[in-house]
Amino acid sequence: xxxxxxxxxxxxxxxxxxxxxxIWSVYLFILSIANYFIVRESVYYSYADVVELDSLYSSxxxxxxxxxxxxCLATAMFSHSWMYTARSASAYACLPIKREGLFLSTxxxxxxxxxxxxxxxxxxxxxxxxxxxVNAFYxxxxxxxxxxxxxxxxxxxxxxxxxxxxxxxxxxxxxxxFNFLAVVVEALLKVLAGFFIYGASFSxxxxxxxxxxxxxxxxxxxxxxTPESGITGWSYIIAYAxxxxxxxxxxxxxFKKRRMETASDIVAFNPLKPVFKYCLSFGCALTLGMLFYSxxxxxxxxxxxxxxxxxTIITLGICMIIAAFIGYFAAxxxxxxxxxxFKNKWKGFICVCAVIALLIAGMYFDxxxxxxxxxxxxxxxSVSFSVFGCTTEIEDADTIELLxxxxxxxxxxxxxxxxxxxxxxxxxxxEEFLYDFRITYVLDNGRRVNREYTIFASDxxxxxxxxxxxxxxxxxxxxxxxxxLFTDDIExxxxxxxxxxxxxxxNEKDADFAEEDAEYERLPIDKYPDTEGKYIELTASxxxxxxxxxIIDDINHxxxxxxxxxxxxxxxxxxxxxxxxxxxxxxxxxNSEYFYYNNISFNPTVNSTSTNEALKSLGIELYTxxxxxx
Amino acid sequence: xxxxxxxVKQFDKFRALDEFNINIPQGCVYGLVGPNGAGKSTxxxxxxxxxxxxxxxxxxxxxxxxxxxxxxxxxxxxxxxxFFFLQASILDMRNFYRNIYxxxxxxxxxxxxxVFRLDEKAPIRKFSKGMQKQAAFxxxxxxxxxxxxxxxxxxxxxxxxxxxxxxxxxxxxSENGTTVLVSSHNLRExxxxxxxxxxxxxxxxxxxxxxxxxxxxxxxxQIVPKDDVLPQNxxxxxxxxxxxxxxxxxxxxxxxxxxxxxxxxxxxxxxxPLTLEEIFIYELGGVDYAVNEIIL
Numbered sequence: 001x002x003x004x005x006x007x008x009x010x011x012x013x014x015x016x017x018x019x020x021x022x023i024w025s026v027y028l029f030i031l032s033i034a035n036y037f038i039v040r041e042s043v044y045y046s047y048a049d050v051v052e053l054d055s056l057y058s059s060x061x062x063x064x065x066x067x068x069x070x071x072c073l074a075t076a077m078f079s080h081s082w083m084y085t086a087r088s089a090s091a092y093a094c095l096p097i098k099r100e101g102l103f104l105s106t107x108x109x110x111x112x113x114x115x116x117x118x119x120x121x122x123x124x125x126x127x128x129x130x131x132x133x134v135n136a137f138y139x140x141x142x143x144x145x146x147x148x149x150x151x152x153x154x155x156x157x158x159x160x161x162x163x164x165x166x167x168x169x170x171x172x173x174x175x176x177x178f179n180f181l182a183v184v185v186e187a188l189l190k191v192l193a194g195f196f197i198y199g200a201s202f203s204x205x206x207x208x209x210x211x212x213x214x215x216x217x218x219x220x221x222x223x224x225x226t227p228e229s230g231i232t233g234w235s236y237i238i239a240y241a242x243x244x245x246x247x248x249x250x251x252x253x254x255f256k257k258r259r260m261e262t263a264s265d266i267v268a269f270n271p272l273k274p275v276f277k278y279c280l281s282f283g284c285a286l287t288l289g290m291l292f293y294s295x296x297x298x299x300x301x302x303x304x305x306x307x308x309x310x311x312t313i314i315t316l317g318i319c320m321i322i323a324a325f326i327g328y329f330a331a332x333x334x335x336x337x338x339x340x341x342f343k344n345k346w347k348g349f350i351c352v353c354a355v356i357a358l359l360i361a362g363m364y365f366d367x368x369x370x371x372x373x374x375x376x377x378x379x380x381x382s383v384s385f386s387v388f389g390c391t392t393e394i395e396d397a398d399t400i401e402l403l404x405x406x407x408x409x410x411x412x413x414x415x416x417x418x419x420x421x422x423x424x425x426x427x428x429x430x431e432e433f434l435y436d437f438r439i440t441y442v443l444d445n446g447r448r449v450n451r452e453y454t455i456f457a458s459d460x461x462x463x464x465x466x467x468x469x470x471x472x473x474x475x476x477x478x479x480x481x482x483x484x485l486f487t488d489d490i491e492x493x494x495x496x497x498x499x500x501x502x503x504x505x506x507n508e509k510d511a512d513f514a515e516e517d518a519e520y521e522r523l524p525i526d527k528y529p530d531t532e533g534k535y536i537e538l539t540a541s542x543x544x545x546x547x548x549x550x551i552i553d554d555i556n557h558x559x560x561x562x563x564x565x566x567x568x569x570x571x572x573x574x575x576x577x578x579x580x581x582x583x584x585x586x587x588x589x590x591n592s593e594y595f596y597y598n599n600i601s602f603n604p605t606v607n608s609t610s611t612n613e614a615l616k617s618l619g620i621e622l623y624t625x626x627x628x629x630x
Numbered sequence: 631x632x633x634x635x636x637x638v639k640q641f642d643k644f645r646a647l648d649e650f651n652i653n654i655p656q657g658c659v660y661g662l663v664g665p666n667g668a669g670k671s672t673x674x675x676x677x678x679x680x681x682x683x684x685x686x687x688x689x690x691x692x693x694x695x696x697x698x699x700x701x702x703x704x705x706x707x708x709x710x711x712x713f714f715f716l717q718a719s720i721l722d723m724r725n726f727y728r729n730i731y732x733x734x735x736x737x738x739x740x741x742x743x744x745v746f747r748l749d750e751k752a753p754i755r756k757f758s759k760g761m762q763k764q765a766a767f768x769x770x771x772x773x774x775x776x777x778x779x780x781x782x783x784x785x786x787x788x789x790x791x792x793x794x795x796x797x798x799x800x801x802x803x804s805e806n807g808t809t810v811l812v813s814s815h816n817l818r819e820x821x822x823x824x825x826x827x828x829x830x831x832x833x834x835x836x837x838x839x840x841x842x843x844x845x846x847x848x849x850x851x852q853i854v855p856k857d858d859v860l861p862q863n864x865x866x867x868x869x870x871x872x873x874x875x876x877x878x879x880x881x882x883x884x885x886x887x888x889x890x891x892x893x894x895x896x897x898x899x900x901x902x903p904l905t906l907e908e909i910f911i912y913e914l915g916g917v918d919y920a921v922n923e924i925i926l
Contacts, residue, residue: 011729
């Protein structure tokens with residue numbers, strides 16, 4: 001390649017590939033060996049071709065995702081390592097090659113061997129499978145495509161990280177930060193918000209997880225089990241590959257502006273120095289600050305339950321400011337490569353302190369209006385709420401309005417509720433009880449608003465409880481929650497029930513032993529001096545014939561529900577039978593490899609006449625809780 | 631040829647080049663001298679297209695050099711701190727450069743084997759510093775450059791090899807009109823090879839002239855004056871005395887200084903040409919350079 005105008009220099013490409021051959025040859029070796037064993041194990045532990053492919057997809061993708069992330073970082077670091085010392089940076093920069101040529105030649109030299117290694121490894125996979133009598137060419141092709149697209153993304157991100165710094169040791173840290181920063185920061189902000197904001201929800205789902213690519217891909221890209229073996233989440237894979245290409249283009253733009261004198265600098269791109277400084281300050285304030293606080297105070301649970309007090313705010317604020325001090329001046333030291341940074345650098349730190357104080361005060365005094373925010377009815381697409389773990393989704397406007405009003409009432413009663421919560425003791429055995437209320441508004445613009453509260457149900461809150469349980473026990477809501485009963489999706493049905501024993505002395509001798517076993521859940525059936533637990537299992541067809549029509553009839557007439565509040569009303573003990581009907585529903589989520597089992601349970605009551613008849617026809621005796629124990 | 635005007639380069643708060651001006655004619659051997667931190671290496675990196683200036687201009691063959699592969703193809707740059715690929719031998723580096731530099735001459739490479747008697751297949755990193763320098767010169771000379779930028783080029787070389795390398799460079803200069811810009815602390819050596827000299831201090835060019843001009847414009851006058859009357863109308867850069875004998879460093883051509891000395895009818899006087907080292911020291915002494923007291 002003797003042209004001096006080209007944007008690609010073959011000689012530089014070849015030189016870079018040959019210089020770092022140990023890296024990609026290790027990748028090639030491990031990937032090929034791994035694929036060989038994956039195929040071999042898949043064949044040994046399977047009964048049919050399809051199952052073998054399932055296992056093959058699963059192992060290759062899971063392994064490949066993590067492996068790709070690590071090796072793309074390594075190859076990007078090595079192929080761009082010339083930028084990190086003044087000697088090599090000068091040597092490369094004085095070559096008669098344009099910046100675009102330098103960038104493309106060295107970058108391609110990093111990623112091309114990886115993609116060729118993927119191809120080779122997948123050929124190994126296909127041939128190994130063929131040797132064992134399985135045609136896995138299509139599976140290998142899919143795995144090759146998926147893995148190569150992972151490579152494109154991971155390498156693009158790693159290259160971008162390489163361009164931001166002039167120090168090779170910093171690249172892995174930036175890479176890790178980019179991969180996990182968003183979820184970590186979001187999680188920490190949620191923890192912080194939970195301190196101050198009444199109803200702040202620490203849901204496990206993250207709004208900004210898409211900014212943490214490895215996390216997002218691990219959670220979103222899966223393989224499908226039989227019968228349609230394959231890889232799901234192609235949209236994610238392709239989207240991230242496109243992002244990888246965009247990051248490469250961005251890296252080129254940064255590289256064109258890069259100054260070779262920044263070799264060995266922590267931040268190579270001058271405009272990013274303040275960004276680095278303030279990100280490190282706030283990052284430390286959030287992470288180290290919370291860590292310091294947890295070491296000093298260790299009262300997270302108390303703050304979540306009852307809200308934080310002034311001393312909490314002061315302690316947390318001091319912890320965060322100390323941590324911000326560490327982050328801010330560490331950044332200054334790294335940027336200036338000097339420990340003497342404490343003169344004339346305080347303005348920025350004071351700004352950081354002010355922002356932290358504003359953040360804490362803003363949350364405590366709800367200056368941002370988060371605590372009191374209830375979305376407008378017009379903006380809401382649907383609402384789902386959960387009480388005692390029973391989740392109900394609502395789409396009709398009237399019920400949504402009712403939930404909004406209940407939610408507003410709960411917010412308005414914050415201080416009294418927290419005061420009651422502090423005084424309440426379970427042992428008091430009153431009619432009052434606590435319940436967790438979670439609500440999620442899905443807005444028309446796709447945004448989700450999550451809130452959760454622990455509520456003391458008495459007086460005023462009793463009305464809220466009645467509203468919520470009323471909605472939960474509505475026939476249409478019950479039908480929505482128990483939809484699989486109306487289809488053919490159940491796998492089997494268990495019925496547990498308790499009957500009194502005629503001769504209590506017969507059970508007394510085993511009672512101690514039985515109670516002990518029951519405690520450790522070793523026995524499905526309990527034996528007590530006066531009662532005996534019994535169990536019956538129905539197949540899907542038996543349940544559909546003998547039980548389900550009766551339950552559906554009771555649901556339609558509002559006589560049975562899958563939800564009962566045992567704590568809420570002690571009078572229920574005279575209405576509810578000590579009997580539990582459990583349907584096991586196999587569920588395969590779209591992106592999941594495995595089946596999950598969902599249980600739908602009903603407790604018949606004196607009102608569920610049709611169900612009671614069906615149970616009796618199955619030979620089940622029904623006794624209320626009161627009849628058995630009171 | 632190489633021309634810089636008001637060139638500024640700042641590293642954080644340190645101004646390495648401060649409105650630096652230089653004009654290097656084609657075919658000359660230009661010695662860039664100055665104390666540590668004067669900005670010599672920084673300027674060489676600008677001339678090689680490694681650094682981009684903050685302001686001002688630098689042109690080589692009338693064109694910008696930064697991001698200009700056509701110009702860079704004509705330049706061989708040997709920095710003070712050499713770089714070779716890890717594990718690379720001279721053969722590896724030759725193969726790399728011959729596909730990068732369009733003028734790379736294999737014929738010359740073969741000829742120079744007799745001058746640089748190095749093991750072509752051994753990893754360069756195993757060579758001594760002097761041998762690595764030899765390897766760098768070997769490869770650089772094979773590029774048939776029109777401009778050679780040499781930063782402290784002969785550090786670590788033995789006297790015989792220094793002479794051989796300078797001989798090769800100077801034959802390139804005379805035969806091909808190669809321009810050489812060399813920075814060095816070894817003023818004695820520069821004196822032998824340079825025809826132009828620039829003295830840098832704190833990022834600025836203090837003095838830029840041909841060597842003959844410099845040496846013809848500053849003289850050392852040793853004089854025993856009558857009645858302590860020193861010559862008038864001359865610029866005295868430095869004055870010292872030993873007994874009645876005064877030693878004056880005077881700016882001006884020898885003829886004028888001689889006339890001025892005769893005019894005061896001294897007991898004795900003598901004009902002695904200055905070495906480049908002396909000129910360097912006295913010029914820098916004039917700008918409060920710290921070595922002033924040490925040498926006197």
